Amino acid sequence: MKENEWSSLNEMIRICRKCVISGERKNVVLYRGSLQAFVMFIGEAPGKDEDETGVPFVGRAGKILDKAIADTGLTEKDFIIVNVLKCRPAGNKYMKIYEKNCISYLNTQIEIISPKLIVTLGMHALAIFSKEKLIKNIGIPIRHQEYTVIPMLHPASVLHDPRKWNLWNDSWNALKTYIEHKKIINEK
């Protein structure tokens, strides 16, 4: 059932032409991970490597993210990774007009997966759920409707500014503690 809904959604996204950037994409970028996930990581938009492969977070930032996820103890069946935008933005410029066009796909992804925990990566992903500033809320759980959302830095931010490594590591340790303390386990 869930698999059928997910496949139908993916087919809709694959043929979507709502934004001008659809004309330049090589691939829509749908997800990677498990449909049985209890943690959903939400990034912002595909980059060059993601556009080439159709898979989110496969470049250098993706390697940083993968190590951080592995260090929390989550395994492949426990999580899924998606982006707010499914097409690579022109010139890598995230624009609200694309977000407005694409947000219904993310909302449907969340509905289908129904995660116990959402982890946002970067300010654009957090802005979907909260008006709070990212820098003041990194690693701190917030409620959005029936979901718990934990805002985190985007992994690319530590590539661009190595001074953020301490903040990155501290926030992921806090996330690991939250998952352990709340005893969030994958019962799906």
Ligand code: SF4
């Ligand atoms: S960004 Fe989203 S809404 Fe825009 S064309 Fe791509 S899939 Fe469609």
